[in-house]
Amino acid sequence: MRLKDKVAIITGAGQSEADGMGNGRATALSFARQGAKLMLANRSSPSMDETARQVRAEGFAVESMLADITNEDDCRQLMAATTQAFGRIDILHNNVGAGTVEGDTADIDLAAWRQCLEMNLTGPMLLSKHVLPIMRAQQSGCITHTSSVASVASLPLIAYKAAKSALNEFCRWLAFENGPYNIRCNVLMLGLMDTPTAIEMYHQNSGLPHDEIRRQRAELPRMGRMGDAWDAAAAALFLASDAAAYITGAVIPVDGGLTTRVGS
Numbered sequence: 172m173r174l175k176d177k178v179a180i181i182t183g184a185g186q187s188e189a190d191g192m193g194n195g196r197a198t199a200l201s202f203a204r205q206g207a208k209l210m211l212a213n214r215s216s217p218s219m220d221e222t223a224r225q226v227r228a229e230g231f232a233v234e235s236m237l238a239d240i241t242n243e244d245d246c247r248q249l250m251a252a253t254t255q256a257f258g259r260i261d262i263l264h265n266n267v268g269a270g271t272v273e274g275d276t277a278d279i280d281l282a283a284w285r286q287c288l289e290m291n292l293t294g295p296m297l298l299s300k301h302v303l304p305i306m307r308a309q310q311s312g313c314i315t316h317t318s319s320v321a322s323v324a325s326l327p328l329i330a331y332k333a334a335k336s337a338l339n340e341f342c343r344w345l346a347f348e349n350g351p352y353n354i355r356c357n358v359l360m361l362g363l364m365d366t367p368t369a370i371e372m373y374h375q376n377s378g379l380p381h382d383e384i385r386r387q388r389a390e391l392p393r394m395g396r397m398g399d400a401w402d403a404a405a406a407a408l409f410l411a412s413d414a415a416a417y418i419t420g421a422v423i424p425v426d427g428g429l430t431t432r433v434g435s
């Protein structure tokens with residue numbers, strides 16, 4: 172029970188594809204199994220409702236709220252609803268994020284660029300902005316944002332890369348600024364994960380069969396396999412738990428050694 176009685180918000184707690192296991196859902200299930208009181212948030216309800224159903228099916232209580240993290244009012248209301256339900260907020264785990272393959276910089280679509288930065292950078296800022304007053308008053312808290320190896324590797328996801336690399340530094344600033352309040356802020360830098368959204372995105376983009384995409388992605392990490400949603404959830408759980416009580420400002424690769432290739 173590593174999160175016993177901790178109140179945790181998980182954003183992006185649904186998943187874009189119905190089948191398989193996404194990072195948000197696996198994190199919700201993992202946190203609940205370790206005793207956390209959960210507030211799930213997602214911009215659409217059916218998939219979040221399914222996550223809540225799976226959490227309840229294991230015998231745990233859970234609250235949920237429709238919220239678009241790029242909307243400031245929604246972020247404000249998410250914090251208000253959580254404190255109303257549970258009286259405090261110990262953990263903000265922001266899982267929301269997604270990218271699209273853009274190709275060449277000369278072809279960037281401005282609307283798509285802005286949308287990507289809103290989701291992957293502005294949303295995490297708004298969530299942090301509205302949770303901080305509560306955590307500062309408590310003199311404790313833990314914020315984890317979800318980034319990607321795309322932030323440091325050369326991949327043709329340009330807006331996503333720009334947004335996630337800025338997210339890494341934004342979160343390091345959060346850690347510096349809020350250390351004196353006993354608030355820890357860290358980044359999970361995920362590698363090639365076998366989640367339904369990622370595989371589907373590359374399938375739509377390349378036309379390659381899903382199994383072929385999985386085979387190609389599995390070749391790149393030094394450990395010879397993709398990660399999965401449970402790997403992401405385990406790292407999120409570690410950072411949220413007291414085992415990480417002295418870890419803040421960290422950008423932690425969860426990538427099976429993929430980024431060890433940089434410079435090698």
Ligand SMILES: NC(=O)c1ccc[n+]([C@@H]2O[C@H](COP(=O)([O-])OP(=O)(O)OC[C@H]3O[C@@H](n4cnc5c(N)ncnc54)[C@H](O)[C@@H]3O)[C@@H](O)[C@H]2O)c1
Pocket residue numbers: 182183184185186187188192193194195212213214215218238239240241266267268269270290294317318319320360361362363364365366367368369400
């Ligand atoms: N899967 C990978 O290979 C991989 C690699 C690196 C990083 N990541 C990161 O992992 C996270 C997502 O994991 P996934 O691919 O399993 O997720 P997913 O897409 O299955 O789930 C994300 C959820 O976020 C919700 N969402 C999207 N925009 C939202 C918004 N504005 N407000 C509220 N909810 C919103 C979606 O409805 C969906 O339910 C992202 O931050 C992504 O950048 C994934």
